[in-house]
Amino acid sequence: MARFPKPPEGSWTEHYPELGTDPVSYEDSISPEFYEKERRAIFKRAWLNVGRTEQVPRKGSYFTKELKVASTSIIVVRTTSGEVKAYHNICRHRGNKLVWNDMPLEETSGVCRQFTCKYHAWRYDLDGNLTFVQQEGEFFNLDKSRYGLVPVHCEVWEGFIFVNFAKEPEQSLREFLGPMITALEGYPFDKMTSRFYYRSEVKANWKLYMDAFQEFYHAPVLHANQSPTAYSKAAAEAGFEAPHYRIEGPHRLVSTSGVRAWEMADEMRKPIEDICQSGLFGPWDKPDLGEMPPGLNPAKCDPWGLDSFQLFPNFVILFWGQGWYLTYHYWPTSYNTHLFEGTVYFPQPRTPRERIAQELAAVSFKEYGLQDANTLEATQSMIESRVLDDFLLCDQEVLIRHLHKETAAWVEDYERKTAGV
Template identity: 55%
Template structure:
């Protein structure tokens, strides 16, 4: 069902009656057992975004990722083999279980380039396809066949240059998982935007609470009013902020909003440094000279309501990948990696077309540091939220029409957990023990 620009109060929620209108129970964000179930039912069963192909520029390029969301200590290697295929492996040597790829500190992620992977402990070697190629003093082993001991592989596929892994060997293809939103985004010039600014922070709050903060603009005129001029802040506080469009397709969702004008119609609305550098929270005002970002060139999923005041789209690919496109021609990605029921690692990456001069470079840097301020403001509320929900004094909370995607997120997570519990129950019935 297509969903167009909002004509009346309540019209978003009424399109998805299965989500209801009653208060939402946030016990799912404070229950340790629920988190353990989410780890098994969600993060070990779905496609997880781990990086871009630009991080693998040549044969033998690799990087590692620590994946506590799927299991304590879980580490993986992402590498480009001689055929140009991107592969993923558990970062474990098959001899005695030593971590295979690391530098000075085994808990830190690393990247580089190599012809083969060599274990630091006993020098077992593996080629870029994961096959065991050398065993030190091989004749001392008993009937050892190197073909029986390759690195353990992980499902790895690429969509529009984004690398995903899936720890479920029976999972369907990534392109199917991305669904209609993924299909509708194909062709956007992600590959042109290779200038990257990255942020990472450990947040003492449930992973879903931070996603909640980014899928509604109800908070914008209150929480972020200090970033606007006095006149603009007073206007927003009075009339509120209304997004242009919401949509839900299966387990994924999106929100479209105005903003990101380049340049703003009223320069008095922005700060002096933004006027000088032609940049700010919405990114550089001057559009890069590339194809695919003008209104008539955008893929169909972008600005679906075809609003002339459109500024940005935020696509929420369940469970923890946000892809946010801005009208001036740049994009953001967010990932939320849970480490416990009340903690997660937040990663943000800003992608721009590489600058051609100093002015363009400074405009991108201003956008990057301005974004950080907004993100910190959002994160600042989360730990206070987590502590108070954790008291269980109140666990049911009313949500407004603009918070429709929050309802969808918590219901989707709950559906995955309930399905997993039902499957485990069936396994128990058949005589096998289920473990969480």
Template identity: 65%
Template sequence: MARWPKPAEGSWTEHYPEIGTGLISFEDSVSPEFYELEREAIFRRAWLNVGRVEQLPRKGSYFTKEVRVARTSVVVVRDGGGGVRAFFNVCRHRGNKLVWDEFPGEETSGFCRQFTCKYHGWRYGLDGALNFVQQEGEFFDLDKEDFGLVPVHCEVWAGFIFVNLAREPEQSLHDFLGPMVTALDGYPFDKMTEWYVFRADNRSNWKIFADAFQEYYHVPALHPQQVPIEVRTPGSGFECAHFQLDGPHRVVSTGGARRWTLPPEYMYPIERATRSGLVGPWESPEIGEPPPGLNPGRIDPWGIDNFQIFPNLEILIYRGWYLLYRYWPTSHNTHHFEAMLCFQPATTVQERVEHEVAAVVFKEFALQDAGMLTGTQTALESGVLDRFPLNDQEVLVRHFHKVVADWVADYQKNHAEV
């Protein structure tokens, strides 16, 4: 499905005939029954990004991830050989959650030489092996080799840690990501270790928020400060520079001049004062030769690439830094949102201020997007309308909902056969 810049004639959508151009339904975002299908059809079958290797700086480092949509918890650890492993966060004795601090529903991280269950003291090595059983002689024919932690399939791409909750993944991580995403190999994600993290619980379906970042058709209306007055003029037109699909994944690229070329009225005063803001520091550090997957449409001048990795990960690559989004469903009309701005570590006070200003301004615009979501969810749940038109700039929205529907249909078909 991967295709390069659209030809001179025709629309983006028409060059992907398999997704159609008709009205679409958002029933997949309001139906409790469909959400239950998504749990199994998508989140127990797809590769899910749960973190970065920088969260595991040495042997024995670990963190937990609550994957509530799959009703499970995972512990990810750097083992004794330096590899990255993942296990279901469950003790083999009586099913107690193994790794947690004061509140079992909250995520945690740290360092240990082994994992010890709080309930009865069973101990497990960093490789998941059961090493110690309290009063082992009291058990009947207990073989500790049979009671190690249950492993979770875990693979790493470009420093991003992915897990797959299926008994046997249908594809390797590399094959699942496909050529459009893996063409980013070599991008220096590992150098961007100064992180600003935001988390929020939102009253909308996870796909509704993801839709907000798949098109920039909304920008002139919702974020008028971002664009010059001529773009805000009715009928003037506003379009991103490049859209591309590859399997279940998508990318949208923006073009545009550097931020400081805009007149002062198109940014906050703090942005001009600190020379930083929504698109990051004005003078971004060099990253060397970019990988071939960056700016796939060869846009000049290039602005941002937003790589949307199915099902719930987005990596937005700016000049010299990147932004990460994850959408974790918690019910058919709620989700947990995570955002992380990642910069190369500041070496001066000025650089640190630039990063902090970018994080604050980002939060402001993210709140503008998030502010729409409950209204969208509420209106969709009213059931007044069940079919909606999408324009050519919403090609990724159309594709995303089709992929979700296809994964659910495939699961239903295979489940019925079983």
């Protein structure tokens, strides 16, 4: 790992003077009251990614998503016309959860022609229309056309399914994403259908985990045990600085230069990496994915390591230079807990060896992610002591400043708009 020079015009933080350089408070990560404000001001107003279109590949395909932060469960379904729609997962009769299997609080998926309530067998078609009421004649002035499923605003961008719980979203999805994100259009997401998923319940505020993946200052230290001692010691002493940071609207980007794993010295690689020709950086055989979109690798690194796009509030798309990508989701469940989801995407393997190479990369990422989660639970326990009121951030942690400032700005904006309502 090598140090990279700061841009000639100054440090990264100085590019964004509105963020300041003062120590940062973590009160927003330990306050139950602030968490309740976040739920209303952010998670019920912003566009939230809940999955990809590959999860609903044909007519009648559906999945449910439990969203405790928004106090709801939703159904995402591909309708008869091929459109992707979302509904609150609630029957209009007595409020029972409409779609679930053996455990009401667990997510599920499948294919159906209609949704039938387990309680009294009311039925809804794929477009959410109420089509059948058991013993309909016993109801008073029932107009079935008025009692369809409650819709959720739903839009798709590059195969990513987003929902918005506002009565009327303040922006379209594309406006919300902005140019930095839409410049990724054309990446072959649809070719990345080999998928590995894991989740973890983390006893830390959701923003603390996002903070961990917005800087690489920690990498040579926290993840030292993942590398041979001589290499990790040298890396820790040298430090690491990413060559590019960018902030646009509520979203953030950090890019890093890379290494060609197969060119690393033998003592820097694990034996299993040589056997599988894969590791943290991914399979060594880079697929031919065609021309990449202009939004990738803005620092023009060669070799290029990764681009981590942090989409506000809780979604990350991380592109690896080796020709694959992964996503992170951080779903708050309380002021000091959240559900972390990691999903790794590769092109379909053509041989057993390629499959094993993908699995090794996915497992390596899971291991790194759980190391971060363990550290953050220790962080949460101590900042809740309130022994300290604020914390120092270095220049590499500029994106952390932005996330916490942006969170506060959304809360302040919401309170201003709803004052006296």
